[in-house]
Amino acid sequence: MIGASLAGLLAARALHESFEDVVVLDRDVLPERPEPRRGVPQSGHVHGLLARGRQEMDDLFDGFSTELAALGAPPFDVQEDMRWWLGGRPLAEGPSGMIVLAASRPLIEFVIRRRVQGLPNVVVRPGHAVDDLLYTAEHDQITGVTATVGGERVVFDDVDLVVDASGRGSRSRHLLTALGYPQVEEERIEVPTVYVTRRYRRDPRQLDGRAGASVNAYPGNLHGGFVLAQENDTWIVSISDRFGEAPPTDDEGMLAFAETLDSPDVATVMRSAEPLGAPVKMRYPASTRLRYDRTARFPTGYLVTGDAMCSFNPIYGQGMTVAALEAAILRRLLKEDTDGLADRFFAETAALIDVPWSAVAANDLSLPKAVGDRSMLDRERGAYLTRLRSAATEDPVLATAFLRVTHLMDPPAALFAPEVADRVPA
Incomplete structure (x- = not known):
């Protein structure tokens, strides 16, 4: 396993039931407590574990939600x-029945890493920078990897399966091309975004006792924001800008930026809560998807998962949930049969990724300056969904239906079901 990121740890959990030994290699020195680390540059920013993601992680790790809540x-x-603000208006509030846990990325990763390290046949080895693949003379099978450890080269050979979960910086497609495999098709949705994030001390009475608010960017306002309760009585607050200058990082500038948002909630927290630590900044140029499912040839003994296969704009909070769903697919496929594993895995994960990728495309490509393939957009469906989102500001039933799809609990087709469509104005 290349990478002890969340996707790597979840994949290791899937592998442990089907292989005698699972070794997870990561270049970082892994923290012994919940804290951001170098190899996960986005870990200091807002992360949301969608309702479906919590469900899947509870299936992979018994009692996962209970443990997070206890922490x-x-x-x-x-x-x-x-509070969810879409297109300048808030969705109608009401009980959805979908309960999630507001936990930081470092805490989620820490809990899962501790669970994986407790599996009897899994070893996590930090400080191992994987630098190359091992393969047969015919280049048709990957048989292991080499890694650099303290300046020394270490060989891991006679391996049945190598899984790349090394994130956006994955070198898989380049390494495979060097072995004579076809170029992997890439899809991109370019919406250059800069995030500035800071933590604050939380008083549960703030925001009328709510857990947070999300304010999306749209053609009328390219500024976005997010505030979410976290463990240790904290808020995590993020402000973002599309296509423009980075949001400021000084107190006065951050508050002034937050006051440009359609919702007052982000500014309210900034104004009334005690800051904890300095702001952190991250740039995100584009969502990228590598179409391993469309490659004409692929070696046996090798898979790619997580952000190494598809990296979403983090504002939508889809990455962790998709990684959990990919691990569930891998777990099931390994129990069925290992023959043709890559073809089966990439086909099923492509169908999985289609749903959140389409949601990213529909939102981000609505911005005129965004660069991407707009031919994938269906104007008639898009117009219907625009009407649905508008009606959902007044109709809590439509708001619930929309959020169930957003949280990957229901397929997009659920929004076109008669009981939903009948509530949408023509």
């Missing part, structure tokens, strides 16, 4: 306890 992650109803 202070506040549970909340995604509709009743959260």
Whole structure:
């Protein structure tokens, strides 16, 4: 396993039931407590574990939600306890029945890493920078990897399966091309975004006791924001800008930026809560998807997962949930048969990724300056969904239906079901 990121750890959990030994290699020195680390540059920013993601992680790790809650992650109803602003208007509030846990990325990763390290046949080895693949003379099978450890080269050979979960910086497609495999097709949605994030001390009475608020960017306002309760009685607050200058990082400038948002919630927290630590900044140029499912040839003994296969704009909070769903697919396929594993895995994960990728495309490509393939957009469906989102500001049933799809609990087709469509104005 290349990478002890969340995707790598979840994949290791899937592998441990089907292989005698699982070794996870990561270049970082892994923290012994929940804290951001160098290899996960986005870990200091807002992360949301969607309702479906929590469900899948509970299936992979018995009692996962209970453990997170015991460590202070506040549970909340995604509709009743959260304000969602879309296109300048808030969704109608009401109970959705979808309960999620507001936990930081470092805490989620820490809990899962500790669970994986407790599996009897899994070893996590930090400080191992994987630098090359091992393969047969015919280049048709990957048989291991080499890694650099303290300046020394270490060989891991006679391996049945190598899984690349090394993130956006994955070198898989380049290494495979060097072995004579075809170029992997890449899809991109370019919406250059800069995030500035800071933590604050949380008073549960703030925001009328709600767990947070999300304010999306749209053609009328390219500024976005997010505030979310976290463990240890904290808020995590993020402001973002599309296509423009980076949001400021000084107190006065951050507050002035937050006041340009359609919702007052982000500015309210900034104005009334005690800052904890300095702001952190991250640039995100584009969502990228590598179409391993469309490659004409692929070696046996090798897979790619997580951000190494598809990296979403983090504002939508899809990455962790998709990684959990990919691990569930891998777990099931390994129990069925290992023959043709890559073809089967990439085909099923492509169908999985289609749903959140289409959601990213529909939102980001609505911005005129965004660069991407707009031919994938269906104007008639898009017009219907625009009407649905508008009606959902007044109709809590439509708001719930929309959030269930957003949280990957229901397929997009659910929004076109008669009981939903009948509530959408023509």
